[in-house]
Amino acid sequence: MEFPAYQVIPEPKLSFEALSNTQDIHPLRGLKSFNPYSSRLNPIRKIRVAAIYPEGSYNILENLVRELHSVHAPKERAAYLEEFTGVEAIFKTKVELVQENLSISLRTENVFKEGVEPYITLSEAISAAIREMAKRILDYDVLMIYLPEYWSAGFDDSNTGFDLHDFIKATTAMQNVASQVLRESSAIKYKCRCSVMWRLSIALYVKAGGIPWKLSSIDQNSAFIGLSYATRLNPNTNQFDFTTCCSQVFDADGTGLEFVAYDATEIETRVGENPFLSRAEMRKLMSRSLELYQRKHAGRRPERLIVHKTTHFTKSEIDGAFDAIPGNINLELLQIVQDTNWRGIHYVDRSGVKGADNFPLNRGTYFQIGPQEVLLWTQGNVVLNSKNFFKEGKNIPSPILIRRFAGDGGWDRNCQAILGLTKMNWNHDALYDRLPVTLGYAQSLATTIKRMNKLINKPYEFRYFM
Numbered sequence: 001m002e003f004p005a006y007q008v009i010p011e012p013k014l015s016f017e018a019l020s021n022t023q024d025i026h027p028l029r030g031l032k033s034f035n036p037y038s039s040r041l042n043p044i045r046k047i048r049v050a051a052i053y054p055e056g057s058y059n060i061l062e063n064l065v066r067e068l069h070s071v072h073a074p075k076e077r078a079a080y081l082e083e084f085t086g087v088e089a090i091f092k093t094k095v096e097l098v099q100e101n102l103s104i105s106l107r108t109e110n111v112f113k114e115g116v117e118p119y120i121t122l123s124e125a126i127s128a129a130i131r132e133m134a135k136r137i138l139d140y141d142v143l144m145i146y147l148p149e150y151w152s153a154g155f156d157d158s159n160t161g162f163d164l165h166d167f168i169k170a171t172t173a174m175q176n177v178a179s180q181v182l183r184e185s186s187a188i189k190y191k192c193r194c195s196v197m198w199r200l201s202i203a204l205y206v207k208a209g210g211i212p213w214k215l216s217s218i219d220q221n222s223a224f225i226g227l228s229y230a231t232r233l234n235p236n237t238n239q240f241d242f243t244t245c246c247s248q249v250f251d252a253d254g255t256g257l258e259f260v261a262y263d264a265t266e267i268e269t270r271v272g273e274n275p276f277l278s279r280a281e282m283r284k285l286m287s288r289s290l291e292l293y294q295r296k297h298a299g300r301r302p303e304r305l306i307v308h309k310t311t312h313f314t315k316s317e318i319d320g321a322f323d324a325i326p327g328n329i330n331l332e333l334l335q336i337v338q339d340t341n342w343r344g345i346h347y348v349d350r351s352g353v354k355g356a357d358n359f360p361l362n363r364g365t366y367f368q369i370g371p372q373e374v375l376l377w378t379q380g381n382v383v384l385n386s387k388n389f390f391k392e393g394k395n396i397p398s399p400i401l402i403r404r405f406a407g408d409g410g411w412d413r414n415c416q417a418i419l420g421l422t423k424m425n426w427n428h429d430a431l432y433d434r435l436p437v438t439l440g441y442a443q444s445l446a447t448t449i450k451r452m453n454k455l456i457n458k459p460y461e462f463r464y465f466m
Contacts, residue, residue, distance in 0.1 A: 005367055005368070006365055006366065006367035007365070007366055007367065007412065007415075008362050008364050008365050008366075009364035009365075009366065009412070009415055009416050009419055010364065011025045011363065011364060011382055011383075011419075012025065012215060012216075012217055012416070012419055012420035012423060013025055013215075013216045013217055014027055014030055014213040014214065014215065014216060014423060015037060015213060015214045015215070015216040015253070016030045016031065016033070016034035016035065016036065016037055016213055017034045017035045017036070017037065017039055017040060018037050018038065018040065018041050019040050019041070020034065022034035023216050025382075025384075026080075026082075026384060026431065027212070027213055027423065027429075027431065028080075028081070028082040028198060028429060029082050030213060031090050031091070031202075031212060031213070032082055032083075032085065032089075032090055035090065035091070035092055036090075036091055036092070036205065036210055036211060036212045036213065037211045037212060037213050037214050038210050038211040038212075039091070039092045039210075041211075042209070042210070042211075043092065043093075044091075044092075044093045044205070044208055044209065044210050045093060045094070046093060046094050046095075046096055047093055047094070047095045047096070047141050047142060047204050047205070047208045048096055048098050048139070048140045048141045048142075049061075049065065049095060049096065049097050049098065049140060049141070049142050049143075049144055049180075049204070050097075050098045050102055050103045050133060050136070050139065050140035050142075050143050050144070051097065051103040051104075051143070051144040051145070051146060052103065052104050052105075052106065052126060052129045052130070052133065052143065052144070052145045052146070053103065053104075053105055053106070053144075053145075053146040054105065054106055054107075054108060054111075054146065054148055054151070055105040055106060055107045055108070056105075057105075057146060057148065058100060058103075058105065060146065060188060061097060061144060061146060061182075062097060064182070064187070064188065064200075065095050065096070065097055067193060067196075067197060068086070068087045068095050068197055068200065068201055069086050069087055069088060069094070069095070070086060070197075071083065071084065071085050071086060072084040072193045072194035072197050073194060074192065074194040074195070075191060075192040075193075075194065075195075076191075076192045076195060077195070079384065079385075079387065079389050080384065080389060080391070080431060081192075081194060081195060081198070081429070082198075083194065084193075084194045084197040084198055084201075087197075087201045090201065091201060091205050091210070091212075093205065093208075093210075095201075095204060098139055098140050102136060102139050102140070103133075104129045104132060104133060106125055106126075106129060108150070108151070110125065111125045111151065111154070112153070112154065117157065118153040118154035119153075119154045119155070119156065119157045119160075119162050119164065120154075121154065122151060122153075122154030122155075122164065123154065123162070123164060123167050126145065126164075126167075126168060126171075127167075127171050130143070130145075130168070130171050130172055130175060130177065130179075131175065133177065134175035134176075134177055137175075137176070137177060141178065141207070141208045141209075142178050142179065142180055142204055142207045142208055143172065143177050143178065143179045143180070144179075144180045144182055145168055145179060145180070145181050145182065146182045146184075147164070147181065147182065147183050147184065148184045149184045149185060163447070165181055166447050166448050168181055169181075169448045169464075169465055170448050170449070172464060173448065173460065173464040173465050176464060177464070178207035178208070178463055178464055178466075179207075179464075180200070180203060180204060180207065187200065195429060198429035199428055199429045202426055202427075202428075202429060203426070203427060203466060206426045206427075206463055206466065207463050207466060209463075211255060212426055214253040214254060214255055215252070215253045215254040215420045215421070215423070215424065216253070217416070217420065219252055219304065219413070220251075220252045220253070221252065221302055221303040221304060222252040222302060222303070222304040222305075222306065222417070223249065223250065223251060223252060223256075223293050223302035223304070223305050223306070224249075224250040224251075224252070224254075224305075224306050224307075224308065224417070224421065224436075224438050225247055225248065225249055225250070225286075225289050225305065225306070225307045225308070225438070226247070226248040226250070226307075226308050226309070226436075226437075226438030226439050226441065227246070227247055227248075227285070227307060227308070227309040228246045228248075228309070228310075228439070228443070228445055229246065229274070229275050230246065230445070230447075230449040246259055246260070246445050246449065247259055247260050247285055247286075247288060247289040247292075248438060248441055248445070248462070249289055249292045249293050249296075250421070250424075250437065250438060251296075252302075252417075254420060254421055254423075254424035254437060255424070256293075256296065258292060258296070258459050258460065258461055258462065259292075259445065259459070259460055259462060260288045260289065260292055260459055260460075265281070267281070269314070271311075274311045276311070276314045276316070276317060277314075277316070277317055277320065278316055278320070279316040279317070279319050279320040279323065280320065281320065282316065282317045282319075282320025282321055282323075282324070283320040283321070283323040283324045284324075285320075285324075286307075286320065286321050286323075286324035286325060287324040290305070290324065290325065292459055295459075301326065301328075301329060302329060303328075303329065303330060304329070304330045304332070305325060305329050305330070305331050305332070306332045306334060306407075306414070306417065307321065307331070307332065307333050307334065308334050308335075308336055308418075308436065308438040308439055309334075309335060309336070309439070310335065310336060310337065310338065310439060311335065312335050312403070312405065313333050313335065313405040313406070317333075318333060318405055318406055321333060321406070322406070330407070331406055331407065332404065332406060332407030332414070333404070333405040333406040333407065334402055334403070334404055334405070334407075334414065335402070335403040335404075335405065336400055336401070336402055336403075336418070336435065336436070336439055337400060337401040337402075337403065338400055338434065338435060339398075340375070340398050340399060340400065340401045341398075342375055342398055342399055342401075343396045343397075343398055344360070344361045344365065344377065344396070344397075344399065345357075345360070345361070345396065346359065346360055346361045346362070346381070359381040359388045359390055360377075360379075360380045360381055360390060360396060360397050361377050361380045361381065361397070362377070362380050362381050362382075363377055363378065363379060363380035363381060363382050363419070363432070364376075364377065364380070364415075364419050365377040365380065365399075366399075366411065366415045368411060372403060372404040372405075373401060373402065373403050373404075374401075374402050374411045374414075374415065375399040375400070375401055375402075376399050376400055376402055376415050376418060376419065377397060377399045378399070378400055378418070378419060378422050378432065378433075378434055378435070378436075379391070379392055379397035379398075379432075379434055380397050382431065384431075389431075391430065391431055391432065400418075400434070400435070402414065402415070402418065417436075418436045421436030421437045421438055422434065422435065422436050422437070422440075424436075424437040425437055425440055425441075426466070427444075427466050441462060441465075444465060444466075445462075445465060448465050
């Protein structure tokens with residue numbers, strides 16, 4: 001079957017150094033050429049790093065910080081990865097370890113104890129160290145936590161579902177500590193040091209309060225909300241029976257990165273692990289989300305509010321959303337389905353003979369398949385440096401399905417926004433993600449919030465969960 005009525009959205013541009021109006025579609029090339037968006041608006045001259053680490057391994061962290069100030073050539077993803085020329089040249093900042101006596105070393109013999117599950121003793125030791133470091137929060141900007149492979153027995157537990165990384169993020173977030181977990185295999189021994197330095201420097205810059213880039217082509221009067229849910233542990237019964245609603249609020253340029261989370265009291269229905277809210281509960285969630293946006297914008301409301309979630313919207317949820325949002329705000333409710341059975345092949349005409357191309361469909365291709373449904377390819381071919389580039393490298397990419405439950409008008413603006421939001425993940429060095437950041441971050445939040453036994457009803461900055 002051939003579909004003639006498709007459209008292709010150009011690859012969204014990113015904005016860099018704010019005062020010079022510089023743009024590029026490539027995040028790493030843009031950072032190298034123009035420096036981060038906030039480099040002159042809010043200069044970060046120094047990023048102070050403290051650490052929790054195994055006794056005797058402080059020199060490993062010193063070497064890692066030195067690497068951040070060196071030049072590294074790419075050893076992978078040659079068509080995409082830019083040479084790393086040092087954190088000072090790119091980010092206009094220095095990364096410095098604080099005095100060793102301000103960090104905490106852990107002795108292995110105190111971390112693991114005979115007769116006790118390794119994940120319990122290791123998590124307790126790290127948790128105690130984090131609480132101690134929280135008392136020194138004014139002495140550093142980011143807390144590094146180094147996990148060597150010889151501690152791997154305590155990284156997870158299949159019986160309880162425990163995950164040390166999620167536990168650390170939950171613990172540091174509750175203490176308002178920006179943290180960077182360093183696994184020996186991915187941070188210290190990974191062969192492509194260029195990739196490690198890009199990922200680490202972007203993460204440190206964001207966690208220290210910087211903005212590396214923004215989206216440049218979306219209507220500034222729009223705002224986006226990503227909804228997600230997590231089932232949390234009840235410390236009294238040791239059962240997962242707290243359903244927590246998370247609402248992330250993003251500006252039109254993909255930034256903002258704040259969210260509210262609270263335990264829902266009214267779940268109307270549940271399909272598997274997916275809860276659906278009552279009308280009153282959805283009204284409460286949307287009201288808090290709009291309040292969060294207004295608090296960040298001096299009371300101003302957006303003209304257009306777009307809500308993303310992975311499950312469908314029930315009638316009660318739709319009614320509750322409209323109850324909370326004033327009539328002069330254009331509200332759109334979009335379900336984004338990641339897994340579809342659709343595939344698309346790009347055909348080219350070679351000397352009058354049509355055949356499959358060597359590259360997939362262009363990223364940004366979309367077409368409508370129903371009155372309120374559209375397919376959008378967020379993975380696919382991108383032209384970089386006048387050459388075709390397919391990030392996934394192989395296979396035929398499938399589109400995401402966008403289903404509209406409220407709102408009207410054409411699809412171009414929604415697809416353009418979603419495609420742009422796939423480039424706003426500041427937690428890696430890739431060109432894009434499959435899902436927009438509204439939902440990509442939702443998955444990270446859900447796994448972390450499961451570990452938070454105490455949830456304070458207040459806005460959280462996402463940088464504490466990265």
